[in-house]
Amino acid sequence: MPVQSPISSVNDFVVRFANVNGSGSASANELFARSILRHGVPVSPRNIFPSNIQGLPTWYEVRVTEAGHLGARGGVDMMVAMNPQTWDKDVASIEPGGYLFYDSTKPMPTSKFRADINVIGVPLTAITNSTYTDPRQRQLFKNIIYLGALCALLDMDPKVVEQLIGEQYKGKEKLLSSNVHALHLGRDWALQNLKCPIGLQVKKSDKVGDRIFMEGNSAAALGAVYGGATVCAWYPITPSSSVAEAFTSHCKKLRHDPETGKAKYAIVQGEDELASIGIVIGASWNGARAFTATSGPGISLMTEFIGLSYFAEIPAVIMNIQRAGPSTGMPTRTQQCDIIACAYASHGDTKHILLFPEDPAEAFEFAAQSFDLAERLQTMIFLMLDLDIGMNHRLCRPLKWDDARQYDRGKVMTAEMLDEPGRDFGRYLDVDGDGIPYRTYPGTHPTKGSFFTRGTSRDRYARYSEEGAVYADNMQRLVRKFETAQDMVPRPLQANAAKPTKYGVIYFGSTAPAMDEAIGLLEARGHQLDRMRIRAFPFHSSVASFIADHDFVYVVEQNRDGQLRQLIVNENGIDPVRLVPILHYDGTPITARFIANAIGDHQDHLKVTPLRKAVS
Amino acid sequence: MTYIAKPKFHHPGLPKNELGYTHRDYEGKISTLCAGCGHDSITASIIEACYELSIEPHRVAKISGIGCSSKTPDYFLGNSHGFNSVHGRMPSVLTGANLANRDLIYLGVSGDGDSASIGFGQFAHSIRRAVNMTYIVENNGVYGLTKGQFSATADRGSKSKKGVMNTDNAIDLVAIALQLGASFVARSFSGDKTQLVPLIAAAIRHKGAAFIDVVSPCIAFNNHAGSTKSFDYVREHNDAVNRLDVLTGRDPITVDYAPGTVQVVEQHDGTRLALRKIDADYDANDRLAAMTFLQKHAAKGQVVTGLLYVDPDSEDLHTHLDTVETPLNTLEAKDLCPGSAALEKINASLR
Numbered sequence: 001m002p003v004q005s006p007i008s009s010v011n012d013f014v015v016r017f018a019n020v021n022g023s024g025s026a027s028a029n030e031l032f033a034r035s036i037l038r039h040g041v042p043v044s045p046r047n048i049f050p051s052n053i054q055g056l057p058t059w060y061e062v063r064v065t066e067a068g069h070l071g072a073r074g075g076v077d078m079m080v081a082m083n084p085q086t087w088d089k090d091v092a093s094i095e096p097g098g099y100l101f102y103d104s105t106k107p108m109p110t111s112k113f114r115a116d117i118n119v120i121g122v123p124l125t126a127i128t129n130s131t132y133t134d135p136r137q138r139q140l141f142k143n144i145i146y147l148g149a150l151c152a153l154l155d156m157d158p159k160v161v162e163q164l165i166g167e168q169y170k171g172k173e174k175l176l177s178s179n180v181h182a183l184h185l186g187r188d189w190a191l192q193n194l195k196c197p198i199g200l201q202v203k204k205s206d207k208v209g210d211r212i213f214m215e216g217n218s219a220a221a222l223g224a225v226y227g228g229a230t231v232c233a234w235y236p237i238t239p240s241s242s243v244a245e246a247f248t249s250h251c252k253k254l255r256h257d258p259e260t261g262k263a264k265y266a267i268v269q270g271e272d273e274l275a276s277i278g279i280v281i282g283a284s285w286n287g288a289r290a291f292t293a294t295s296g297p298g299i300s301l302m303t304e305f306i307g308l309s310y311f312a313e314i315p316a317v318i319m320n321i322q323r324a325g326p327s328t329g330m331p332t333r334t335q336q337c338d339i340i341a342c343a344y345a346s347h348g349d350t351k352h353i354l355l356f357p358e359d360p361a362e363a364f365e366f367a368a369q370s371f372d373l374a375e376r377l378q379t380m381i382f383l384m385l386d387l388d389i390g391m392n393h394r395l396c397r398p399l400k401w402d403d404a405r406q407y408d409r410g411k412v413m414t415a416e417m418l419d420e421p422g423r424d425f426g427r428y429l430d431v432d433g434d435g436i437p438y439r440t441y442p443g444t445h446p447t448k449g450s451f452f453t454r455g456t457s458r459d460r461y462a463r464y465s466e467e468g469a470v471y472a473d474n475m476q477r478l479v480r481k482f483e484t485a486q487d488m489v490p491r492p493l494q495a496n497a498a499k500p501t502k503y504g505v506i507y508f509g510s511t512a513p514a515m516d517e518a519i520g521l522l523e524a525r526g527h528q529l530d531r532m533r534i535r536a537f538p539f540h541s542s543v544a545s546f547i548a549d550h551d552f553v554y555v556v557e558q559n560r561d562g563q564l565r566q567l568i569v570n571e572n573g574i575d576p577v578r579l580v581p582i583l584h585y586d587g588t589p590i591t592a593r594f595i596a597n598a599i600g601d602h603q604d605h606l607k608v609t610p611l612r613k614a615v616s
Numbered sequence: 617m618t619y620i621a622k623p624k625f626h627h628p629g630l631p632k633n634e635l636g637y638t639h640r641d642y643e644g645k646i647s648t649l650c651a652g653c654g655h656d657s658i659t660a661s662i663i664e665a666c667y668e669l670s671i672e673p674h675r676v677a678k679i680s681g682i683g684c685s686s687k688t689p690d691y692f693l694g695n696s697h698g699f700n701s702v703h704g705r706m707p708s709v710l711t712g713a714n715l716a717n718r719d720l721i722y723l724g725v726s727g728d729g730d731s732a733s734i735g736f737g738q739f740a741h742s743i744r745r746a747v748n749m750t751y752i753v754e755n756n757g758v759y760g761l762t763k764g765q766f767s768a769t770a771d772r773g774s775k776s777k778k779g780v781m782n783t784d785n786a787i788d789l790v791a792i793a794l795q796l797g798a799s800f801v802a803r804s805f806s807g808d809k810t811q812l813v814p815l816i817a818a819a820i821r822h823k824g825a826a827f828i829d830v831v832s833p834c835i836a837f838n839n840h841a842g843s844t845k846s847f848d849y850v851r852e853h854n855d856a857v858n859r860l861d862v863l864t865g866r867d868p869i870t871v872d873y874a875p876g877t878v879q880v881v882e883q884h885d886g887t888r889l890a891l892r893k894i895d896a897d898y899d900a901n902d903r904l905a906a907m908t909f910l911q912k913h914a915a916k917g918q919v920v921t922g923l924l925y926v927d928p929d930s931e932d933l934h935t936h937l938d939t940v941e942t943p944l945n946t947l948e949a950k951d952l953c954p955g956s957a958a959l960e961k962i963n964a965s966l967r
Contacts, residue, residue, distance in 0.1 A: 212966035222962070228952045230944040231715050233708075254954040262940040264947055266715040268933075271741040275708040278701070278738070282712025285699060286677070286720075287945035290712060304702050398963040401956045407949045441945065442677045442697035442713070443720050450674060452690055454700040464690075 004097040004116040008199035011041045011066035013077040015150075015200075018090045020083050022054030028143035029060040031164055032150065033393070036064055037213055038160045040205040044070045044513070046392050046589060051238065051331040057086045066207055070359075070395060071514030074591040078200055080146060087112065099198060101146070101153070120194060122149050127185060141182040148186025155197035157204070158187055212360075212398050216389035217293075219360035220319055221246035222399070223367025224291055225254055228407050229317070231290035232267045233279035235298065238331045239387040240321035243293035244269075273301040277318070281305055284315045285453060287412070287441040289371045291317035296325045296338050299345065306380055307346025308455045310478070313428070313437065315374035315381075315410070318342075319367065322386040324587045333587025334387035336509055339563035342382045343537055349475065351482050353489060354382045354537040358512035359389060361396040362535075366490065375410035377436060377485055386558070388510040388589040411438040418448040427451040427462040428474060435481030482538055489536035492543055497528035504530040504550035505599065506543075506579075508564060510589065511556055517592035518599070525596070527603045529554070537567060544572045547579070552606075554599050556582040558590050634670040642666045642673055644694040648687070654806030654832030654847075655684060655754045659691045661809050662723070662752075665816035666693065676721045677713055681706040681735060684761055684834075685727030685754035693723075704735025707742030707751070711933070714747050717943040718934050721820060722749040729759050732768035732787045739789070743796040743825045748932035750819040751827045753789055754806070756834035757845035764837035775842030788914065790924065793827040794907050799930030800826035801906065802923045805850050806833070811921060814860040818923065824930035831919060850919055857898050857909070857922035900926050 007013065015032070019025035026047075033045040044063040050056035063073050078099040081090045094100055096116045102108070104121025113119050128142045151158050162180050169176035190196055221243050224232070234244035244267065251265045266283075270276035276292045283290035294302065299320055309316050322338050324330035329337075344350055355370060357363040363385055370381040411432075418425055418440070425448060428437045437460075440449035451462035457471045458464050465471070497519075507515045512533055522529060532546045547553050547568070555565040562581035569576045582598045584590040630638040642663040647656050666673065676696040680686035682703035689698045701709045710724045724742075731739040731753050742751070757770040764777050768787045775781055793801045800822040804812040812830065819826035831850050833839045839846045844853075899905055906925040913920045940947075 208967075210963075210967070212963050214966050226953055226959070228947075228949060230947060230952065231712060233712065254958060255952070257940050260940065261938075263938050264940050264944070264951060266934075266937050266939055266944060268711070268715070268745070268937075270708070271737055274705060275711075275738055275741060278705045278708025279712035279715070281701075282679070282699075282709035282714075283716040283944075284712070285709070286713040286716035288712075288716030290716070305705070308702055399959050401953070401959045403956050405949070405953075440697075441717075443675050443717065446672060446674050447695055450695050450697050452698040452700065455702060456700070 006118050006199045007077050007095065007097040007099070009077070010201045010203050011064055011205060013064050013200045014073055014075060015062045015064070015078045015080065016076045016090075016093070017060045017080040018083045018086050019058050019060070020085070021050055021052055021056045021058040023082075023143070024140045025058075025082065025143045026060065027168075028147050029062070030393075031161065031168070032147055033062045034164055034213070035151075035156060035161045036062065036202055037208060037395075038164065039157065039202050040208050041066055041202060042068045042070070042207050042211075042395050044072070044395070046072060046388070048588070049332050057083050064202065066205055068207060068395075069513065069517040069592065071512075071517055072589040072591045074593045080150070082146070091117070099200065101150070118198070120153065120198070122146065122186070122189065122194075124186075127189060131185060141178070144179055144182035145186035148183040148188075149190040150186075151183070152187045152190035152196045153194065153198050153200075155201045155203070158183065208395065210398055211395045213393050213395055214360040215242070215391060215393055216357070216360045216363040216385050217242040217321060217391060218246040219364040219399070220293075220357075220367040220383060220385060220390075222250050223364040224317075224371070225250045226364070226401055227289065227368030227371040229289045229291050229371060230265050231280065231283035231288045232265070232292065233270050233276040233283075233290070234267075234292050235270045235273045235276045235294070237273075237295050237298050239323055239391045240293040240295045240298070240319065242391065243319050243321065273298040274305065277302040277305040277316070280316050281309055281314050284374070285442075289317075289375070289407075291319060291371075293319040293321065295321050295323050296341070297328065299338055299341055303346045306352070307348060307350060309380040310346065310350045310352065311348075311455055312453050313378040313439070314453070315378050317370045317374050317381050317383065319383040319385065321390040322384065324585070330587045332387070334510070334589055335558050335585055335587065336384075336386055336511070337559040337563065337585070338384070339557075339559070339567060342384065343567055351479075351538070352380050352382055353377065353485055354384050355490065356384050356508040356535050357389065358509060358533065359394050359396045361399060363389060364399050369490070372408040373485070373488060376408050376488065377481060378410060378439060379481070384509060386510050411436055413438050413440045413444070413449055415445040415449075418445050425449050426460045428458065428460045428477070430477050430480070433480075434484040435477045435479070436484060437477075486538045486540055489538065489540075491540050492535055492546070493533045494530070494542065494546065496530045498523070499528045501528035501530055502551040503528070503603070504532065504546060504553040505556060506532050506534060506546070506553055506564070506568070507556040508534045511558060511595075514590050514592045514595055515556060518595035521592055521596035522600055522603075525600045525603075527600060529599070534564070537571075539568065539571060543568065544574070547572070547574055552578055552580055554580045554582050554602070556590070556595055558584050560585045633667055635672065637667065637670070637673070639663060639667050641695070642693055644689070644691040647691045649684060650835050652835040653684070654756065654830075654834070655688050656691070657806040657809065658752065658754055658812070658830050658832055659688050661806075661812040661816055663692050664809070664813045665820065668813070669817050669820060671721060671820070675719075676723055677710075678723045678725065679706050679710045679713065680725040681727070681730040683727040683730050683759075684756075685725055685832075686730060688754065689723070689725050704730050704733065705738055706730065707735065707738035707747070710749055711742055711745065711747050714749065714933065715939075716945040718748070718939070718941075719943050722747070723820070724749050724751045726751065726753050728753060728755040728757055728767040728769040728789075732789060736768070736787070740792065740796055743793055743798045743827060746797070746799065746824045746930070746932050746936065748823055748934065749825060750816065750822075751825065752816070753827075753829050754832045755789070755829055755845070756832050756838050757843070758834045758838035760834050760837055771844040774844045775840070777837050777840055779842075788910070789827070790829045791907065791910055793829075794903060794910070794925055797825075798827045798925070799824035799927035800923075801925040802827070803829045803831070803919070803921050805831050805854060805919070805921055807847060807851070808854070808921065811856060811860070815923060818860065818926075822926070822930065824927070824932045853917055853919050855913055855918040855920050857920055857924065858900065860923055900924065901928065903927075
């Protein structure tokens with residue numbers, strides 16, 4: 001027995017599965033997470049996977065969290081170590097008193113274990129080989145067998161798992177029964193040979209409520225359906241591909257003409273990112289709602305067209321599912337590292353609108369809203385997700401839609417409007433003083449309202465011009481338009497600490513759940529912080545006010561260079577010393593522990609060090 | 617391109633087409649290209665073809681990339697929307713525009729620098745996707761705006777104005793278009809309006825990817841001895857496979873066309889294309905033969921012009937995507953949004 005007491009916890013622990021990519025473990029591991037959810041206990045699962053099809057290590061982490069913390073916690077209470085390649089690292093990551101679950105078919109030397117953890121051996125290969133002869137079956141069912149053993153060890157209700165298997169294999173009775181059989185093989189072996197349950201246990205609860213369990217990419221794609229997108233052009237790139245795939249899937253179910261069966265959408269897999277955004281811009285120019293989904297390297301390729309969209313004022317939506325850069329970076333690791341690249345994408349003076357959803361529910365809402373914003377503002381909208389939101393299931397509030405909602409098609413002149421007496425149509429005239437001109441769709445009127453769209457300078461009537469004053473007039477109007485956007489994009493959300501404080505924290509996007517938890521940890525350390533979650537760029541005026549109201553504001557983000565902080569400093573003219581960067585950029589999702597430690601240590605330091613020195 | 621519009625005055629007795637439009641209604645701004653540029657002749661042919669087809673000018677979307685050729689959409693169909701996109705990316709922008717509204721006529725204008733170099737991929741993919749468009753390359757084998765560099769269609773062995781010999785092999789866009797499955801492939805010469813106008817007209821009426829490569833000498837940088845894209849060279853080496861007329865559904869073929877000398881091609885939209893053959897054995901419905909014919913004559917240094925291939929049963933991208941007949945850009949929230957009830961079902965499936 002280890003010297004360390006075994007961890008004992010009900011509905012609050014972290015299980016990590018270490019597998020080999022391509023071994024078929026993903027569905028069994030997800031089944032495990034869903035089973036706990038069906039017990040009424042919130043979970044927060046995360047895929048940690050390689051940029052590889054087969055053979056390299058992959059992990060799936062399930063945070064069981066009755067308290068409902070949806071960020072990553074850090075640390076592992078139980079490691080299901082199924083990959084010899086990463087054994088040492090996996091064993092080392094277990095918390096003292098934690099549990100190591102492994103395949104004990106072949107004896108392991110004692111040096112491969114730790115004295116302060118609890119080792120649970122199940123002869124998975126032996127059980128599998130004695131039951132199945134087909135090599136593929138042996139591999140796949142081994143995963144279900146360890147799931148069965150975990151059911152016994154964690155005291156989970158096998159009927160819940162059986163029901164989920166039933167839903168998964170509905171109509172495929174042979175697969176259903178064979179999976180249930182494998183589940184009980186593992187469970188029975190554990191019950192007969194091990195002390196069950198262990199200290200980590202799952203008890204039925206009611207903390208899930210009506211929340212849904214969904215990936216951000218799928219939610220964003222559904223938002224595009226509800227937002228009226230009819231054209232999607234894309235090029236496969238991790239971690240964004242599942243946006244377009246989900247859009248395809250949603251459209252097939254929801255977007256066919258009931259009478260003819262024909263599609264009310266067009267999806268094209270472009271030959272590359274340049275073509276994809278070109279198709280989007282062509283479609284948007286012609287009055288359809290269009291979008292693409294990509295990641296950082298795709299943004300790099302699209303920047304020429306992004307500049308055209310900005311200068312020629314063509315609506316478009318890009319869903320950027322961020323991953324670790326620069327260059328190819330770490331394709332399957334998460335970061336929030338494209339903030340600057342997207343805010344100022346393309347050459348010359350540009351400013352683009354960015355939306356930062358925190359979870360799938362907001363990904364859905366912001367995706368739908370992005371099409372209204374794009375058409376109203378006649379510009380590019382970036383929906384900034386990241387791999388952590390995009391490719392992981394998250395618990396979130398149910399998706400909602402107001403059936404009375406109409407699409408905002410923006411300032412589009414019809415033939416009737418063009419025929420109004422005294423109407424002066426100039427494509428780039430600022431008629432309303434908000435920087436937003438009127439446009440017409442091609443084919444609108446036989447003799448009025450046509451114009452030439454170009455990326456070169458032109459006057460208010462879309463006539464080519466290289467006159468400096470004309471160019472400057474246009475560029476100033478674009479700034480006015482960007483200022484107009486400040487009050488149209490989602491506003492930041494602010495929450496004050498329980499007690500008055502001189503310190504604040506700014507964060508955004510997928511950092512939100514970890515931040516929510518970190519606030520509690522910081523309060524436990526005696527630190528009070530007001531917080532603001534930024535949801536869009538351009539920044540609302542309340543961002544500057546929030547910073548002005550505090551001596552120091554921490555800016556928490558998942559990149560090396562503090563890109564959001566840079567943007568705030570650049571756009572609001574704020575003394576950078578007053579914004580303290582809290583940066584996490586190793587490709588793993590930021591954790592509450594990291595945030596609380598980083599801010600907590602800094603706060604402790606401030607108590608004993610002159611302020612200037614502390615932040616210099 | 618220019619902001620100088622042509623004078624509005626025109627002779628009241630100008631002939632009108634079926635819609636009552638005169639040629640002036642199909643014109644655009646005054647060209648700023650060099651006097652004598654082949655591109656201006658192509659512009660005139662486009663105007664003539666649209667006039668003859670009695671197209672409503674505003675129902676055409678004219679899209680181009682960057683370069684001399686890409687300026688030309690400003691010089692025709694002044695009541696049409698134009699889009700001067702980015703270098704070599706006209707095909708993707710046109711594809712998107714076409715997806716948004718299948719009811720307009722899409723005219724893509726590009727150059728050899730645009731389509732055979734930076735945009736070679738987009739050219740290829742728009743053809744293989746069967747986008748319903750007329751894709752015209754104004755091909756002069758040279759970069760005019762940047763003053764005389766070879767383009768990828770310049771023939772090996774041809775000389776630049778500065779006397780530099782081109783040692784790279786040329787890309788033949790017609791051969792590529794045939795190979796990629798274009799359902800209408802033609803080549804013409806900017807100086808041969810008699811041939812070019814009906815080719816453009818037929819391409820506009822064709823459903824699917826219609827490609828026309830028009831050799832268009834650059835008067836400033838590629839119209840000298842040693843160039844294979846000069847007026848003189850093309851006139852000397854032109855080998856026309858056929859002469860054509862376009863007969864619309866309103867103009868049935870008459871008995872004037874003697875049996876055996878005219879090949880009538882039924883197009884998808886009912887338009888009949890009459891080919892007056894010069895080569896008795898040339899079959900414009902045989903893609904493989906067209907490719908062979910092209911290669912055989914290219915080896916002899918001949919520029920084959922005319923309608924090289926047409927598929928009378930062609931389809932387009934919308935057919936392949938099975939999209940609704942209603943233009944996507946006219947669909948409203950009631951047509952597109954599944955509503956809250958459907959969302960509730962989705963929510964239920966995610967618990």
